[in-house]
Amino acid sequence: MINQLRVKQRDEYYSLEVESGSNLLDVLRRENYFIETPCGGRGVCGKCRVTVNGQTALACQTVIDRDMLVELQNEEKTDILMTGISVQGVLDGTHLYVMAFDIGTTTIVGYLMNGISGELLTQVSSLNPQKAYGADVISRIQYAITxxxxxxxxxxCGTLLELLNEAAKSVKIKTDEIALVSIVGNTAMHHLLLGIDVKSLITPPYMPKVYEAVELAMQKLFSEHTEGVVRILPNIAGFVGADTVGCLVATRFDHLKKMTLLIDIGTNGEMVLGNWQRRIACSTAAGPAFEGANIQCGMRGQKGAIDHVEVQDGKLVFHVIGGGVAKGFCGSGLLDLVASLLQIGEIDGSGRLMNGKEYRLSDTDVYLTQKDVREVQLAKAAIRAGIELLTKKIGISISKIEKVYLAGAFGNYMNPKSACLIGMIPICLLDRIEGIGNAAGEGAKLCALSKTEYEYSKILASETEFLELASLTEFQDVFVDSLKFTEENDEYL
Ligand code: FES
Structure with missing residues (x-):
């Protein structure tokens, strides 16, 4: 049997005939509609909400069994972090046009550069289209396997090619003129891009199938592209990938005199602690809470998102991106909100909401649930446990960390004070925190401009030790201890 489906988005209608019994989400994806599905279609995140014949429904749980009018929410533009610390690198000067990509789980950023002068000609970005199969790497890996x-x-590959074309067009050159591309990404993005089996990433001992840097002909990734080379930076461990190596390249980590902690909080939290003498990396399952997933009113950092909250005269004051009505909160807003509620005593040290199951921000439909607070606790405990265990492994106390680099979009937008108030980062480090933006992208840029930098990335990866947190007997205890909102911060609240 056939059903009629009418899809409405931004006042435009599209009609099609669909086999009765089809899943609505599958059909919408097939027709190239972008639907957020952080839980990968398991019916738990609530983000694939659409309106079906006037009623709210989850697209992933809807079977097309009648004629339907499906109304989609309008997609807002997301701000994508493109800039990072700027480093003077060595230039090969071999190719006139080179491009670097940072493939994140959520976003992809590309930089087109003049390979002779090192000048940045244009930058382009896009959401990662794989988002339709889950917000976090685990959902993607599961989709790939099953x-x-x-x-x-x-x-x-399609999105990278589109970005290559877009960048080339904007500076009025042919895509073929881009002779070299360098790429960083986490291990899952790396393996999926190269068609490498991802099973090893989620099976003990959780290691990548390929660690080494990979150099291949451009044609292997983009069949239209007849000439050119792609450089993909190496991985360090199962969830410490080429993106972390990019950060190490950009920060010249092996030359740092100060004991430095690098934290990249995304859907995973990768960390490296060390200096010129020794470097140890680890990854924590921080989860995608700070990217707005699994949070009732969570959303990306786009128009309508509360991105900043603070306490003024005992009351909460907040900022909405683009002004207007608040629709939810993004990661930095969520972090601030929890820190602010701790400050005014609406959340206690154990994470309990003091006045019922949710806290509603006045004059809005935006609220924080008890479950949301628990998600934040899980994420922050994972990061904190990583910091505690890395310092122990390297044999110093936390107060001996002299510098904290926060890489990545969340690290860039979040308020460090809130991160310290909730105990994600030890409060004694507050004045040592420095945001370094998209450092992974900066590392990729350096490696596109120079073979020497690319070789340097291999050395950095091979000389960085890896600490598997889950294998440590004390991990569970440290993690559980880190769940609470620590008393050490009381004097600041
Ligand atoms: S509830 Fe449908 S994708 Fe999560």
Whole structure:
């Protein structure tokens, strides 16, 4: 049997005939509608909400069994972090046009540069199209294993090619003139891009199948591109990938005199502690809470998101991106909100909301649930446990950390004080925190401009030790201890 489906988005209608019994989400994806599905279609995140014949419904849980009018929410533009610390690198000067990509789980950023002068000509970005198969790397890996890894590979290659074309067009050159591309990304993005089996990433001992830097002909990734080379930076461990190596390149980590902690909080939290003498990396399952997933009113950092909250005269004051009505909060807003509620005593040290199951921000439909607070506690405890165990492994106390680099979008937008108030980062480090933006992208840029930098990335990766937190007997205890909102911060609240 056939049903009529009418899809409405931004006052435009599109009609099609659909086999009765089809899943609505599958059909919408097939027709190239972008639907947020952080939980990968398991019916738990609530983010794939659409309106079906006037009623709210989850697209992933809806079977098309009648004629339907499906109304989609309008997509807002997301701000994507493109800039990072600026480093003077060595220039090969071999190619006139080179491009660097940072493939994140959520976003992809590309930088087109003049390979002779090192000048940045243009930068382009896009959401990662694989987002349709889950917000976090685990959902993507599961989709790749159980359903179709090739589909994910084609998606990412397609988007990279679109970005190459877009960048070339904007500076009025042919895409073919881009002779070299360098790429960083986490291990899952790395393996999916290269068509490498991702099973090893989620099976003990959780290691990548390929660690080494990979150099290949551009044609292997983009069949239209006849000439050119792609450099993909190496991985360090299962969830410490080429993006972390990019950060190490950009910060010249092996030359740092000060004991430095680098934290990249995304859907995972990667950390490196050390200096010129020794470096140890670890990854924590921080989860995508700070990217707005699994949070009732969570959303990306786009128009309508509360991105900043603070306490003024005992009351909460907040800022909405783009002004207007608050629709939810993004990661930095969520972090601030929890820190502010701790300050005014609406959340206690154990994480309990003091006045019922949710806290509603006045004059809005935006609220924080008890479950949301628990998600934040899990994320922050994972990061904090990583910091505690890394310092122990390197044999210093936390107060001996002299510098904290926060990399990545969340690290860039979040208020460090809030991160310290909730105990994610030890409060004694507050005045040592410095945001370094998209350092992974900066590392990729350096490696696109120079073979020497690319070789340097290999040395940094091979000389960085890895600490597998889950294998440590004390991990569970440290993690559980880190769940509470620590008393050490009381004097600041
Ligand atoms: S509830 Fe449908 S994708 Fe999460």
């Amino acid at each position: 359903t179709d890894a090739e589909e994910l590979r084609k998606m990412i």
